[in-house]
Amino acid sequence: MALNSTSLSYRDAGVDIDAGDALVENIKPYAKRTMRPEVLGGIGGFGALVEISKKYREPVLVSGTDGVGTKLKLAFEWNRHDTVGIDLVAMSVNDILVQGAEPLFFLDYFACGKLNVPQATDVIRGIAAGCEQAGCALIGGETAEMPGMYPEGEYDLAGFAVGVAEKSRVITGLDIAPGDVVLGLKSNGAHSNGYSLVRRIIELKKPDLDAPFDGATTLRQAIIAPTRIYVKPLLRLMETLTVKGMAHITGGGITENLPRVLPERVAADIDASAWPTPPLFDWLRTAGNVDAQEMYRTFNCGIGMIVIVAAEDAQAALALLEAEGETAWRIGRIREREGNEHQTRVA
Structure with a gap:
């Protein structure tokens, strides 16, 4: 039997090591802009070293991980890869923020069948932009080129963030009581x-x-708009007054996410007329004939983050958030829970 004398390489099997090296070089400048003083070293090692700031007496590490979900399918179809990285960062840093944590660093996982360096650079440039918005360092990640695993032109994204909070100031929601005020921060979509x-x-x-939609934007732009990152204004708020609870409004909408931070003894009444519904959600409700309550348990409906404070702090909190560039409203109140009723009602 004749032996095949052809010499095979990893590239012949579909993996381009040179493309991976080129991607690393492309993203180094973007990652460098996100560095914090706690980071020891840069991208390229087998692991990344981060020390905990001495400003914390009893530091508690808080971690979160997430992806972008099927929004990526639109990025593929529309060839828009510059903002999904912001989404990726936002989903993790906003989650750890609600427990009072300052995000320290972020790592990503980018997986594809064949590495497209310009496309991947766009994605990771967006990740770096999200890290800049959150004030956390992009200290590394993993680029996996796996032939046959993904359709051509498609990829998957995952990431995780680690933050730190003072143990005595971790936000648990246990102090939320009847009479407290629910504030809602505007979402980007x-x-x-x-x-x-x-x-x-x-x-x-x-x-x-691509028809005009909501003033200067188009429907496509409204749909693909990246997730808002609330880290810096809410860290400032937590430094200034007592925040009793926060909820990042993600999958499950307002009605499913707000109960995650409420003690069993209380419930929240949310007034849907307290904020203007963005045109995107009006269009989705009408075009899809979606029931109002289904909207509130699927989408954020214009409220991307909820903050709960004592009634006497509500006005000061709203003023501070406005000064920090956020749009926020008083959208509800906390009351005693009646029996086993659902803990959040939107009406």
Whole structure:
């Protein structure tokens, strides 16, 4: 039997090591802009070293991990890869923020069948931009090129953030009591949740995605807008007054996320007329014939983050958030819970 004399390489099997090296070089300048003084060394090692600031007496590490979900399918279809990295960072840093943590660092996982260096650079440039917005360092990650695992032009994204909080100032929600006020912070759009339904509505209605929509933007731009990162203004708020609880409004919407921070003995009444519903959600509700309560348990409906404070602190909190560039409203109140009723009602 004749032996095959052809010499095979990793590139012949579909993995381009040179492309991976080129990507690392491309992203180094973006990662460098995110560095914090706690980071020891830079990108390229087998692991990244981060020390905990001496300003914490009893530091508690808080971690979170997430992905972007089916919003990525729209990024593939529309060839828009510059903002999904912001979404990726936002989903983790906003989650650890609600427990009072300052994000320290972020790592990403980018997986594809064949590495497209310009496309991957766009994605990771967005990740770095999200880290800058959150004030956390992009200290590394993993780029996995796996032939046959993904369709051409597609990839998957995951990431995780680690933050730190003073043990005595970790936000648990246990002090939330009747009479407290619920504040809502404006979202940028649908953020990174509910996109299976968004895509289904687009498929059925076949709208003109590039027609003018909501003033200067288009429907496509409204749908793909990246998740808002609330870290810096809310860290400032926590430094200034007592925040009793926070909820990042992600999958499950307002009605499913707010109860995660409420003690069993209380419930929240949310007034849906307290903030203007963004046009994107009006369009989704009408185009998809979506029931109002289904909207509130699927989408953020214009409220990307909820903050609970004592009634006497509500006005000061709103003023500070406005000064920090946020748009926020008083959207509800905390009361005694009646029996086993659901802990959040939007009406």
